[in-house]
Amino acid sequence: MTTIARVETFLVAPRWLFVRVETDDGIVGWGEATCEGRSETVRTAVEQLSELLIGRDALRIEDHWQVLTKASFYRGGPILASAVSGLDQALWDIAGKRYGAPVHQLLGGPVRDRIRVYGWVGGDEPDEVRDQIAGRVEAGLTAVKMNASGRMSPLASVAELDAVVRRVAAAREVLGEHRDVAVDFHGRFTLANARRVAPLLEPYRPLFLEEPVVPENSHLIGELVRATTTPVSTGERLYSRQEFLPVLQAGIAVAQPDLAHAGGITEVRKIAALAEVYDVQLAPHCPLGPIALAACLQVGFATPNYLIQEQSIGIHYNLGAEVLDYCVDQQPLSFVDGYVQRLTAPGLGIEIDEQAVRAADKRGHAWRSPTFRHPDGAYAEW
Structure with missing residues (x-):
């Protein structure tokens, strides 16, 4: 069994959140859980969801998706969905590397x-x-x-x-x-x-x-x-x-x-x-x-x-x-x-420069969406 051993997140410039999932046999999968302007919140969600993954078989991707999206009474929304997205991508990356094939x-x-x-x-x-x-x-x-x-x-x-x-x-x-x-x-x-x-x-x-x-x-x-x-x-x-x-x-x-x-x-x-x-x-x-x-x-x-x-x-x-x-x-x-x-x-078909990611995470980012106003001062859609 290819067991999930560790989940890490990296807040990197310009406005992205990367997810790294490592198995007990050394396979590393990468995902992206960016939620523009709310990535710090998603980071916390990934950390909470990882409790459902550590020690589990990394290759049971569909089962993990079901649990990650449904194992809470309150479901859905951009924060949870973005957190699940990053983890899901990383698990597919692991599966491809485990089987020696691109995800497609x-x-x-x-x-x-x-x-x-x-x-x-x-x-x-x-x-x-x-x-x-x-x-x-x-x-x-x-x-x-x-x-x-x-x-x-x-x-x-x-x-x-x-x-x-x-x-x-x-x-x-x-x-x-x-x-x-x-x-x-x-x-x-x-x-x-x-x-x-x-x-x-x-x-x-x-x-x-x-x-x-x-x-x-x-x-x-x-x-x-x-x-x-x-x-x-x-x-x-x-x-x-x-x-x-x-x-x-x-x-x-x-x-x-x-x-x-x-x-x-x-x-x-x-x-x-x-x-x-x-x-x-x-x-x-x-x-x-x-x-x-x-x-x-x-x-x-x-x-x-x-x-x-x-x-x-x-x-x-x-x-x-x-x-x-x-x-x-x-x-x-x-x-x-x-x-x-x-x-x-x-896997996903690309090799991530982990050293560059870890260095970027130390600098972090705090990207926020701009706010528009109408001439009368009322909020306008950005």
Whole structure:
């Protein structure tokens, strides 16, 4: 039996929480339990959940997932789900290393040889958007994602609506007809604003419109689906199959679970299968670190309805460390012609630089989400 002997957590720059699980026979698995702005809280949750794992067989992954998610009367939510996610990824990493195979091989084998990736671009003005996208294209990407806006009024002015359209038009101008732009509403839009702006963006053919309403208003997302021909996506703040079911039924085209938030590899595989029933594609949310990205890719190589993968290499808010800084070998996560080639090493397919992680944990981080305010002083969605 491969017994779990130790669980450690590492709070590392720029804003990530890594989980290290070691077995009694020396196998080490890595996971990522980052919950942006709340990772210290998740760290405590991982420590509590590890009580259920120490001394147990590391290879009973599904059984562990059941216990970790259900062995408390109060369940669910981003803190617990993120903690479970990091532990689950680490257990899959151990299993792959134990059997000498990449995780996607344990999930049924590859259905593709490479995965298309996209990068996030900022820029609140059209010229900034052009420059950011040009840089991403030069780096080899064929798709980008951009924010539709900054702070938005509850009922947007003409100027606010026109600014959204100008930015997306500028993106399309740089990208041409053979590259893609996804537009992230980031939960900043009311349903009324989303319904007004979505038809105005249709001439620019976005790949999808992301998170048009906040997740607690998911019951409204079907109204936007019916108001536009552009594919609608959501899911980075949904944490289970049960939470995805209503938006799948409402007609979204792309599901975006985050493997560091939505129960790890075990649950996201199930979300993908559920999405397939609704003819919905998977494009996991991942503006995070190398472990979360590798976990996403492992799922993607074994999942038929996998559209594209977000990644944050070179993203502007990775201050203090970059995605690849914690990897011994950066080559597996490099992209060529807009794709990452199939990972072939055992487990998650990457080797973490443990010395760099331990050193970074001593410095730590205290990343917090920004707070937006409307001109009248009221809270605005970030």
